[in-house]
Structures are given as C-alpha cells and as structure tokens.
Amino acid sequence: MSTRKKSGAGDxxxxxxxxxxxxxxxxxxxxxxxxxxxxxxxALEAASNAENTEAAKGRDLDLFMTFFRERLNSxxxxxxxxxxxxxxxxxxxxxxxxxxxxxNRVLSTLRHCSAWIHRRRPFLAGDPCQGIKELVTDExxxxxxxDVDVMRLRSAAEQLVVLKNRKNQNAIRDLAIFQVxxxxxxxVSELLxxxxxxxxxxxxxDVKRKGKVRTSKVFVPPEARQALDRYVTEVRGDQAGPLFCxxxxxxxxxxxxxxxxxxxxxxxxxxLKDEEKIKLSAHVLRHxxxxxxxxxxGLEFAMEMSGHSSSRYIWRYTKPSQDEKEKALSELF
Numbered sequence: 001m002s003t004r005k006k007s008g009a010g011d012x013x014x015x016x017x018x019x020x021x022x023x024x025x026x027x028x029x030x031x032x033x034x035x036x037x038x039x040x041x042x043a044l045e046a047a048s049n050a051e052n053t054e055a056a057k058g059r060d061l062d063l064f065m066t067f068f069r070e071r072l073n074s075x076x077x078x079x080x081x082x083x084x085x086x087x088x089x090x091x092x093x094x095x096x097x098x099x100x101x102x103x104n105r106v107l108s109t110l111r112h113c114s115a116w117i118h119r120r121r122p123f124l125a126g127d128p129c130q131g132i133k134e135l136v137t138d139e140x141x142x143x144x145x146x147d148v149d150v151m152r153l154r155s156a157a158e159q160l161v162v163l164k165n166r167k168n169q170n171a172i173r174d175l176a177i178f179q180v181x182x183x184x185x186x187x188v189s190e191l192l193x194x195x196x197x198x199x200x201x202x203x204x205x206d207v208k209r210k211g212k213v214r215t216s217k218v219f220v221p222p223e224a225r226q227a228l229d230r231y232v233t234e235v236r237g238d239q240a241g242p243l244f245c246x247x248x249x250x251x252x253x254x255x256x257x258x259x260x261x262x263x264x265x266x267x268x269x270x271x272l273k274d275e276e277k278i279k280l281s282a283h284v285l286r287h288x289x290x291x292x293x294x295x296x297x298g299l300e301f302a303m304e305m306s307g308h309s310s311s312r313y314i315w316r317y318t319k320p321s322q323d324e325k326e327k328a329l330s331e332l333f
Contacts, residue, residue, distance in 0.1 A: 034077045035065055037117045045116055052189065052254070053210065060109040064088055077117065078124035085110060085128050093135065100135035107134060144287035149268075149278050153178070156268035163267075170247065174260045176224075176231035177244060181282050183224035185289035185305060188254050188282045194243040196236070199228065209307035257282060 038061050042054075067088050072079050089107060092098040098106075111129040118127045145153070157175045164171035180191060190209055198205050202225065204218040220228065232238070242251035258281070265280035272278075294302035 032077070033075055034068070034080060035075050037077060037121065038065060038113060041113050041116050045112075056105075057109045060106045061113060063092075063106065064110060067091060077121060080114070080123060080128045081125045082128050082130070082132060085114075085132050089132070089135075104134040107132060143284055144291050145278065145280075145284060150182070150288065152268045152272075153182075153264060153278065153280065156264055160264065160267055164263075168247075170235065172227075172235050173231050173244065174264070176227040177257060177260055178264060178285075179224040179227040180220065181285040182289060183221045184218055185286045185293070185307075186218065187286065187307070188257050190307065191282075192242070192244060192252055192254070192257070196232070196238070196241060196243050199232075199243060207307075213307055215307060261285075 042058060042061065068080065068084065069075065071087070072084070085107075088110075089103055092103045092106060093100070107129070111132075114123070114127050114129040117123070157178050161171045161175055164174070177191070180186065181188075184204075186207075187210060190207060193208055194204060198207065199220070202220060204220060205216065207215045207218050209215055236243075236245070239249070241249055244252045246252060246256075261280045261282065265278050268280075269277040290302045290306055293305055
C-alpha cells in the first residue's frame with residue numbers, strides 16, 4: 001500500500017491517494033467522506049477474510065451506507081454517531097424483519113469497521129458502535145448429525161464410488177472430500193484453499209483459516225487419510241496445484257462441494273422416511289466434528305481444533321441436542 005497527498009485550489013481540498021494494488025488507486029477527501037473510508041476499510045481489512053465472508057461484510061456495509069445516506073442526506077463521518085447505529089439496527093429488526101442473529105452479525109461488521117476508522121480518523125462523538133449491545137437471541141439449534149446419520153452417509157459414500165462411474169463423475173475425489181470435512185472440521189474455504197504440497201504424511205501444513213488465523217498442522221485421521229491417498233494416487237496425480245480440482249485441474253469452488261454433498265445426502269435418503277432424511281452441508285459436518293470432539297476430549301480441545309481466533313462462538317458448535325439433554329436429565333438419578 002502506498003499513499004500520496006495532493007492539494008486542490010487554495011489548499012481547500014486535501015485529497016489522499018491510497019494505492020491498494022498496483023494500478024488500483026483510491027482518491028478521497030481523508031476527513032470528509034465516510035463512504036470512502038468504508039471502501040478503504042473493505043479494500044485493506046475485510047479483503048483479508050475468506051471470499052464469502054468478505055462478500056457478507058460488503059453487503060452489511062452497503063446496507064448501512066444506504067440507510068445513512070437516506071436518513072441523513074450526508075456522507076460526513078462526523079454524522080455517524082451511536083444514535084445512528086442504534087436506529088439502523090432497529091430498522092433491520094423492525095423495518096426489515098431481520099432475525100436477531102442477522103442483526104448481531106451486521107453489528108459485528110459495523111463494530112470492526114467503525115473501530116478501524118476511528119483509530120485513523122476519530123469520529124466527532126466517539127466510536128459510533130462502542131457500547132451498543134447485541135440483541136438477545138434464541139438458543140441456537142443443534143445442526144449436526146447423529147451417529148446413525150454418519151453411518152448412513154458413510155455407507156452411501158461407499159456405494160457412490162461404485163455407482164458414479166461415468167467419465168464426468170469423480171466419486172473417489174468426492175469420497176475424499178466428504179471424509180476430510182467429516183474428520184477435520186475444516187470450513188469449505190479452508191478445504192478448497194489447500195494445495196497438494198500442503199498434504200504431507202499425516203497432516204495438512206500451514207492451513208489458512210478464517211480471517212488472519214493460520215494453523216501450522218491439521219491432523220488428518222486414518223479414515224480420511226486413506227480416502228485422500230487413494231484420490232491422489234488413482235485420480236489426481238502428483239502434479240503441483242490445488243489439492244481438490246476438476247478433471248481439467250481447475251480448483252473446485254464452493255458450489256461444487258455443495259453439489260457433491262447434495263448427491264451424497266440423496267443417496268443416503270433414498271430409502272428413508274421423510275422425518276429421517278438427512279440435511280447435509282459442509283457446515284453440518286463441521287458442527288458434527290467439533291461436537292464429537294468436545295464430547296470426547298473437552299471444550300478446550302474443540303476450541304483449539306476449530307480454527308477460531310475467539311472462543312465466542314464455539315458453543316453453537318458443541319451444545320448438546322435436545323434429545324441428548326432430555327436423555328441426560330432422565331438418567332440423572
């Protein structure tokens with residue numbers, strides 16, 4: 001990043017140019033434009049997140065700036081105060097019917113952004129998000145899989161290796177993806193960001209997690225490692241590049257993993273009653289992995305393996321299901 005200032009007529013306009021990437025300069029009045037500061041924040045700070053997280057933060061900030069301009073007819077940073085933040089959150093909850101969890105996520109985005117700006121260009125009335133409280137939310141529902149669900153999915157994955165035998169299908173790769181997600185709890189972005197060179201012996205090395213977190217080693221348990229070794233040996237080969245890729249050696253994208261897991265769930269659900277059908281996603285597999293880990297090894301172990309920089313959200317992954325709570329209370333005495 002490089003910066004350069006220039007003056008306008010009579011030095012009345014002081015502009016700053018920040019070159020985020022070569023050939024991508026941002027010129028703005030460093031004191032007078034809130035939208036410019038937010039664009040700069042997005043370019044320098046939010047862009048360090050995973051692609052889907054960056055997009056979500058961008059939508060949150062766009063919603064806020066639309067509200068800010070419409071209500072205040074202004075783009076001046078000093079017009080952003082705590083009252084404006086509170087009014088915007090009420091607008092999301094009451095005016096747009098957003099859930100408390102969504103409103104709190106937006107507030108988290110605004111907090112990070114406003115604090116980032118305030119350190120560089122203090123707001124007149126102080127940080128406009130400081131002291132703003134989150135909405136009270138309902139206890140999050142358990143989103144993981146039962147032991148029976150996991151058994152059925154494993155069986156379905158083995159069946160698909162035989163059934164998916166056309167040239168444009170890649171059942172061995174798909175089995176490896178399922179096994180790695182189930183046994184490591186990686187997010188989709190973390191999984192698809194891996195290079196073949198990062199898989200050595202029993203571990204993935206130097207794994208980029210959410211945000212700026214990196215994990216030096218992620219252990220790959222035997223069942224997942226066996227599926228992964230088979231995929232590399234029989235399908236992928238040892239050429240450098242993405243670990244999980246198409247037949248054209250192009251890195252897979254999130255929608256490809258979604259489709260793979262949808263096909264797997266369809267196979268597992270083919271003979272089940274509606275109330276037994278499995279809803280499968282990479283996030284569900286992550287919930288399942290972390291909860292199993294917390295139950296067997298403890299919450300601190302699950303926290304370490306989650307790749308979170310904070311313990312704030314680990315409970316949503318590790319809380320017991322309603323059935324388990326009822327069973328535990330029934331057998332308490």
